[in-house]
Amino acid sequence: MSWYALHFPAKRLLMNYHLGKLSDSQEIFLFCPEALRLSSEDKHFFLEEQSILRPLKRSSHVIRAMNLLNLSYFTKEEFLRALRSMHAALFDNGFLIVGSNQDAGTPVHGGIYRKSSSGFEEMRRFGNGPPIAETIALFKP
Numbered sequence: 179m180s181w182y183a184l185h186f187p188a189k190r191l192l193m194n195y196h197l198g199k200l201s202d203s204q205e206i207f208l209f210c211p212e213a214l215r216l217s218s219e220d221k222h223f224f225l226e227e228q229s230i231l232r233p234l235k236r237s238s239h240v241i242r243a244m245n246l247l248n249l250s251y252f253t254k255e256e257f258l259r260a261l262r263s264m265h266a267a268l269f270d271n272g273f274l275i276v277g278s279n280q281d282a283g284t285p286v287h288g289g290i291y292r293k294s295s296s297g298f299e300e301m302r303r304f305g306n307g308p309p310i311a312e313t314i315a316l317f318k319p
Contacts, residue, residue, distance in 0.1 A: 230260040234267035241268060242275040244288070247310050261317045268293040273301070276308045289314075
C-alpha cells in the first residue's frame with residue numbers, strides 16, 4: 179500500500195502542486211489536528227515549513243524528522259547537508275528525533291540523538307533503530 183501511494187497518487191499530487199494545478203478545495207495536511215491546535219495555542223510550540231537543505235530559520239531544543247531522513251531521498255552530499263543544517267539549528271544538548279515506519283499503526287524504527295560538539299550522541303533506540311543510525315554515528319559537523 180505505501181509503495182502504491184508513494185509511486186502513484188503522491189507523485190501525481192506533487193506534480194500537480196509544482197504545476198500550480200491543485201484546486202483551492204484540495205488540502206494536504208502535513209500535521210495532525212492536535213499539533214495544529216497546539217501550535218495556535220502555545221507560543222512555545224510551532225510548526226514551520228522549511229527546507230532541511232538550507233540553514234533552518236530558528237534554533238530549537240528539539241527537531242523531529244519522522245519519515246523524512248531516508249538515504250534514498252537524497253544524494254550523500256544532500257543528506258550530510260541536512261544533518262549539518264539540523265545540527266546547527268539545535269541548541270547545545272538539543273535533541274534530534276528520527277524514525278520511520280511503513281504505514282499508520284505499524285512499528286516505528288527510530289532513535290533519539292543529543293547534539294554534541296562532535297556530532298550526535300545516540301540516547302535511545304526504538305523498534306530496530308533508525309535505518310540511518312550508521313550515517314548519523316559517522317556525521318561530523
